[in-house]
Amino acid sequence: MHVVIMGCGRVGASMAAALERLDHTVAVIDRDHQAFRRLGPDFHGQQVVGVGYDRGVLIEAGVERAGAFAAVSSGDNSNIISARVARETFGVEHVVARIYDPKRAEVYERLGIPTVATVPWTTDRLLRTLLPDGVASAWRDPTGKVALLNVPVHEDWVGRSVRDFQGATGARVAFIMRFGSGILPTAKTVIQADDQVYVAALSGTVSDVTAAAAAPPEEGS
Structure with missing residues (x-):
């Protein structure tokens, strides 16, 4: 080519x-x-x-x-x-x-021109090197608006549904790695021990989502 x-x-x-x-x-x-x-x-x-x-x-x-x-x-x-x-x-x-400007990148994506927003992309790469596994994003769209995270999940979420987990974290479960295989969950899917949960979240909410996933479910939820 x-x-x-x-x-x-x-x-x-x-x-x-x-x-x-x-x-x-x-x-x-x-x-x-x-x-x-x-x-x-x-x-x-x-x-x-x-x-x-x-x-x-x-x-x-x-x-x-x-x-x-x-x-x-x-x-x-x-x-x-x-x-x-x-x-x-x-x-x-x-x-x-x-x-370089992530706001411009979002506009150009809407025009059908794929872009790489250098600042958000570089920031993510640095965070993935600096922070523990599961804290930094595993992937981010070129505009820097949506991040895919492998979040650490509190053990008390085992046996609870994806619907409950999404309601508590405000993020959407994109997929789950279970016994080495990826599955696409439904709202009724139950989280099991040793699941690796990947969620999609908006930029600016990553810290809150990570904290909610690492905390036990609230009583009565």
Whole structure:
């Protein structure tokens, strides 16, 4: 597959090298020709000087035969404009844009442009390294709005239903790992000993959800 990358910073150069190792052809676009030094002497793809939303520059980079386009420059506006041109003008099937502002990322997702919100994604990766298992999110959507958590569950939840657990935590049980196999629970599914419970929760509620799951059910609930 031919891949066009807009932005030859550390991320763009790293992606280009990784794609070549996987035997894809690559063209990298950057407005600063000095940036191509990051590619190193082993890079065999195209180096195109220009802006990633210029039609002529994109055509020179081979966008018309590209199966994928990644906009990873340091500018949110440039990334999203380039991604939209690649998708809407040239019909590139797989397009992604790196976005620093998570609020913008949510808007662009609604426009059909997959985004990676760098700040929330990096924050999650750091938390997963720093915090105990089950506290940080196992996955988060690109906008940073929804997180998937493997929550520690208090032993008194054993024998209680998923409906009760969801009511107490305010989160939705996405799936349960039981004896090494994943199951999709219903509201009537009963939590068993040694279950690993994965829940979907909104950002900003992760601490509350984790605390509620780790606490015993309230009396009468």
